[in-house]
Amino acid sequence: MAKLGSSDLPLRVAVVGAGPAGFYAAELLLRNDIHCEVDLFESLPCPYGLVRHGVAPDHPKMRTVINRFDKTGDEEHFNYFGNTRLGADVSVDTLREYYDAILISTGAQKPRRLGIPGEELEGSYSAEQFINWYNAHPAIELKDFDLSSDTAVVVGNGNVALDIARILAHTPEELAKTDMATPIIDKLAASNVKTVYIAGRRGPVQASFTSPEIREFDHLENTAFHINDDAMALDAEDLEELEFKDHGHARKFMPVFEGYADQPTNAEHHIKFLFLRSPISIEDDGEGSGKVAKITLQTNRLSGPAGSRKANSIDETVTIPCGLVFSCIGYRGRPIEGIPFDEKWGGIPNVEGRVIVDNEVQTGLYTSGWIKRGPSGVIGTNKVDSKETITKIVEDVETLNAAPNRSSDALRKQLVREGKRPIDFADWTKISDAEVARAKGDKPREKFLTVEEMLAVLD
Ligand SMILES: Cc1cc2nc3c(=O)[nH]c(=O)nc-3n(C[C@H](O)[C@H](O)[C@H](O)COP(=O)(O)OP(=O)(O)OC[C@H]3O[C@@H](n4cnc5c(N)ncnc54)[C@H](O)[C@@H]3O)c2cc1C
């Protein structure tokens, strides 16, 4: 029998999740010395993961990586199964029947929760809910937001918090040039939000913002920036930490924060950084409205050595009247039936991309991206990550079991017989072209808001 990975018996790999990790993995497999056929499964009709549904619409350059992913989409030994969710439309057992190896790159979309009273009130949302909405994710439950309040509090000191604050502060004219869907621009144009707090439990030195994202605030029109005084009183450990090699971003953005001391008071929008404050409760108006009316935060002071500074609460609180709270405190993966999952950290247990259970490698099962390493890192980080995993697949090729059924067409037909509607890359291209064709003015595309609208293009 021919060797797996030879031209007579190409290695068949199912990559699940068409975000950056999945596309980089597919590209690296197809460019490898061994012969591969790669099929990419995605639960939505549209590929690209967070590049389409996470990256902020005012960051068009970030989305240009899509051009690279589309080249993979056109490769001869590549098939796309869009609109096909692993665990719902296709099972792990079925993939085992058709593929010699399975690589899971399903990302980490489940928001981490604050776990404080009042988090469930109307007006208190996760970053995922709001970002999926403004980026027109086609499979969301929450399709509207009440933006009538003048104040929003964003909890978290990462780039996701900055994205939300920026989107709330943009003018409709600024948004009109983006790929944000027109009904959402209209809704944001009518927003009453004038003040956005960005609250972090530790200080500015410990924030995980990157400096270009902080500097980008300078381009917001008619917006003033503020920072709490106690945050800027750095102690010896803060100063030591600031010199750390990996604190290059903080070294660059601290002078920007120092400049916030002198800002116009009559600006239309205000962005207020509130460091050293942990939310402890969210409350309604006390008359049973069920809607957010205020948030209370406890003041913290830092202790511990540079590099592992901890927030300790002191006997002081601040209450901010507000109608909106967005928690941007990180994500977890979602488990998939038939795939090992570590509930503790919310990802797939693995060693360098090989999936393990109780330290035992699961033959033919691999992982990459946020579901492999947790929710951190920019788009390019997933290339390095996928490279590590693909290296392991190549090393393992002789130990893999050849799947009995080796036809992607047969799988597609099977899914259709089962009442599913997998779409291929040419179908996706038609949907994408239709979005571009219906865009008006300077907009690069007018995104469809539902899966039904996307599939209707193909009817
Ligand atoms: C709000 C936000 C903004 C960001 N902005 C930037 C930025 O401007 N620049 C930057 O460099 N990085 C940015 N990042 C980081 C970057 O988006 C991530 O590093 C990257 O998207 C992670 O890639 P991934 O492939 O692991 O996951 P994802 O991009 O989440 O892709 C996972 C894919 O798997 C699919 N999927 C999930 N479950 C299943 C299933 N059961 N079956 C089939 N498919 C499934 C999902 O639909 C999704 O398409 C941002 C992240 C967030 C959260």
Ligand SMILES: NC(=O)c1ccc[n+]([C@@H]2O[C@H](COP(=O)([O-])OP(=O)(O)OC[C@H]3O[C@@H](n4cnc5c(N)ncnc54)[C@H](OP(=O)(O)O)[C@@H]3O)[C@@H](O)[C@H]2O)c1
């Ligand atoms: N433009 C871009 O390049 C861009 C845009 C968006 C996202 N991204 C990337 O995507 C990744 C994810 O971003 P992210 O912002 O979700 O995550 P992140 O950078 O990990 O930031 C999470 C923040 O949440 C805080 N936090 C966690 N638990 C908390 C709690 N219980 N109470 C209060 N605060 C809490 C953390 O504080 P502690 O530090 O105290 O734990 C941290 O400030 C990052 O790598 C980011 O750079 C990039």
